[in-house]
Each structure stands twice: as structure tokens, then as C-alpha cells.
Amino acid sequence: MAVATTVSGILAAVNGALGLITKGVATHDESVIEKATQTLVDEIRELNVATLQTSEDNVRLIKSVATLEHDLKAANEEIAKLKAKKRELSRYELTPITEGPVVYRLKSAYADKEPIHYRCPKCVNADKTGYLQPVRVKSAQYLVCADCEFEYFAGFLPPPDYSKLIALMAR
Structure with missing residues (x-):
């Protein structure tokens, strides 16, 4: 002006x-x-x-x-x-494993397209896939992140059931 x-x-x-x-x-x-x-x-x-x-x-x-x-x-x-x-994360729910950590778990409603799996919250927040893979060490079960290699303790496994093997060997 x-x-x-x-x-x-x-x-x-x-x-x-x-x-x-x-x-x-x-x-x-x-x-x-x-x-x-x-x-x-x-x-x-x-x-x-x-x-x-x-x-x-x-x-x-x-x-x-x-x-x-x-x-x-x-x-x-x-x-x-x-x-x-947000759309991707809406397919997941935060689920505790054992008494401590929580991880992302694929909701059952989406299990028809892919198997139920777990993802590392730290990696998901960092825009990485962070798929957790089960690993057994003696009687302990861990979920290990494929990206950051963090190990989530998932609990102890029951001892193996040898009853079928014993029955088979007894024949």
C-alpha cells in the first residue's frame, strides 16, 4: 500500500x-x-x-x-x-511377555494374511521392522530382535515330554 x-x-x-x-x-x-x-x-x-x-x-x-x-x-x-x-501400528497391540517387557503383537484379526508375530517396540519407534525371533537357551525362551538384537525374556519352557518316545521304545 x-x-x-x-x-x-x-x-x-x-x-x-x-x-x-x-x-x-x-x-x-x-x-x-x-x-x-x-x-x-x-x-x-x-x-x-x-x-x-x-x-x-x-x-x-x-x-x-x-x-x-x-x-x-x-x-x-x-x-x-x-x-x-499409525495405520501400520493399528494392526498391532502392545502385549506383555512374562511379567516385564511389552512388545507389539499382530492382532488376531490380521492373522489371515500373515502369521501372528511380535515386534520390538524400540525398533518400531525408530521406524525399523524389529521382528522378534524366538530363541531357546536351555529351558529359557527369548524373543530376539532381528534389528537391534535386544533379547526379551519370554519365560521358561516346560521340560520335554518323553512319554511318547518311551512308549515307542517299549514296544
């Missing part, structure tokens, strides 16, 4: 100077013509400065808009990523 006011004022002054030049020519007064010409030159110079300032302002605004568009695109990509993660 300030630039438009400045330009309007300069154009009014230019019109006034042109009027004085016309009057000076009509009366053949060289001093009026010279003074009006100098005023006209000064006003045109101010108009050029105002135009340059407006151009610089426009360049700054264009850069600001480009930055805002870039930031908006990045924010939209982040939102899409978070929505996809």
Missing part, C-alpha cells in the same frame, strides 16, 4: 511538472521550463527508486513463498508418513 501511495504521489508530481513545462513553453519562460524539467527528472528518479524497491520486495516475497511451499511439502510428507505408521 505504501508503494502505491508513493507511486501515486510521484505520478501526480510528474503531471504537475509537465503542466509547468507546458506553461513555460507557452509563455517562453526559460527559468520555468528549466525548473519544471529538473522537477520532472527528480520525480522520475524517485519513481525508478520506488520501482526498484518494489522489485526487490517482490523477489523477497517470491523467495518467502518458495520457502513456505517447500516447508508445506515437507510437513505434508511427514503427515503422510505418520498416518502410514
